[in-house]
Amino acid sequence: MAELRHQRQNGSHRKLALVHGLRIDNRAQYIYCTLMHQRLDGRDLQRPVSEWMRLPQDDDDLAAAARDYYGADALPVAGSQAAIQWLPRVRTRSRVGVLTPSYAEHAQAWRRAGHELRALSAAQCEAAIDTLDVLVLANPNNPGGERFERDRLLDWHRRLASRGGWLVVDEAFADAHAELSVADHAHAAGLVVLRSLGKFFGLAGARVGFVLAARELREALAEGLGPWTIAGPSRQLAAWALRDRAWQRAQQQRLQVASDRLRRLLHAQGLSPDGGCALFQRCIVDDAEPIEQAFARRGILLRRFDAPSSLRFGLPASEAQWQRLQAALLARPAGLALPVLENGMSPS
Numbered sequence: 001m002a003e004l005r006h007q008r009q010n011g012s013h014r015k016l017a018l019v020h021g022l023r024i025d026n027r028a029q030y031i032y033c034t035l036m037h038q039r040l041d042g043r044d045l046q047r048p049v050s051e052w053m054r055l056p057q058d059d060d061d062l063a064a065a066a067r068d069y070y071g072a073d074a075l076p077v078a079g080s081q082a083a084i085q086w087l088p089r090v091r092t093r094s095r096v097g098v099l100t101p102s103y104a105e106h107a108q109a110w111r112r113a114g115h116e117l118r119a120l121s122a123a124q125c126e127a128a129i130d131t132l133d134v135l136v137l138a139n140p141n142n143p144g145g146e147r148f149e150r151d152r153l154l155d156w157h158r159r160l161a162s163r164g165g166w167l168v169v170d171e172a173f174a175d176a177h178a179e180l181s182v183a184d185h186a187h188a189a190g191l192v193v194l195r196s197l198g199k200f201f202g203l204a205g206a207r208v209g210f211v212l213a214a215r216e217l218r219e220a221l222a223e224g225l226g227p228w229t230i231a232g233p234s235r236q237l238a239a240w241a242l243r244d245r246a247w248q249r250a251q252q253q254r255l256q257v258a259s260d261r262l263r264r265l266l267h268a269q270g271l272s273p274d275g276g277c278a279l280f281q282r283c284i285v286d287d288a289e290p291i292e293q294a295f296a297r298r299g300i301l302l303r304r305f306d307a308p309s310s311l312r313f314g315l316p317a318s319e320a321q322w323q324r325l326q327a328a329l330l331a332r333p334a335g336l337a338l339p340v341l342e343n344g345m346s347p348s
């Protein structure tokens, strides 16, 4: 009773009553309804519950929501990872340039499917383009944050497509950098754009991504991946996320503020980022391992890369996490140089 009184006072009573009213009888349903209600307050909760109990249908709102958001027809997939793994199987043996370093799953998938691979830095792509059948890159890139201008990508696409080739652009991190996206051209043969709900939208666990490409290729991928690849509740959640323009605008602003703050914090503590995007910053360091380990001992996970030796910092999710990150930086783990002041001196 005391709990109920407390819930009435703080306004959470109606929320709980609604969830109980659905006779939630397992943990998964409870979590899903709670999630739905927190993020999408006021919507009908009966539908999400039934979504758990039937096979997912593709005549829901997801394809239309994706078309409105991306400006192109999109094949929903179980995370862009699913498409990354299947795409190389849709082509006969090809000469494939892969931006390196980048999200390593691309190179692995093309190699595993028997293609001839060539690792390319961002600066090497232009000279290599006419010798390739396929070029795979991420824009902005992960972890280095390299960016490719739209006009340059469209030129590369034209040159590849004129010989039956493909340009594959992984835009997993492009939601906060819309000016870079070539999604609106993805109906053209030979241009494949991969998108993810796991980054900007923060829904990595829902496993939803999209392939934007000409209809023939989308159909070939759909055939290879098979039916019911995305769970019904994930489809529903994804459609709502893609339609929630107010949340997207707020997220753009949050990310801008947070990424500026991260860049300034790292800079002030002697780790000047050499690249990054709205969601992370990468810092080149002489010896990344001891720094990574010192942060891990404090419960902060950084991504370490060996070539070049570097660390990738993601955005803290709360003020408490910002304070923990700052404290870890101030503790000066071995290998972390002191910042150089404008007068050329290091602070004591």
Ligand SMILES: Cc1ncc(COP(=O)(O)O)c(C=O)c1O
Pocket (backbone or CB within 6 Å): 078, 079, 080, 081, 082, 103, 138, 142, 170, 172, 173, 195, 196, 197, 198, 204, 207, 208, 209
């Ligand atoms: C550049 C890039 N592309 C694609 C993915 C795969 O994301 P998802 O399968 O969650 O859409 C990742 C995951 O980290 C990534 O970094």
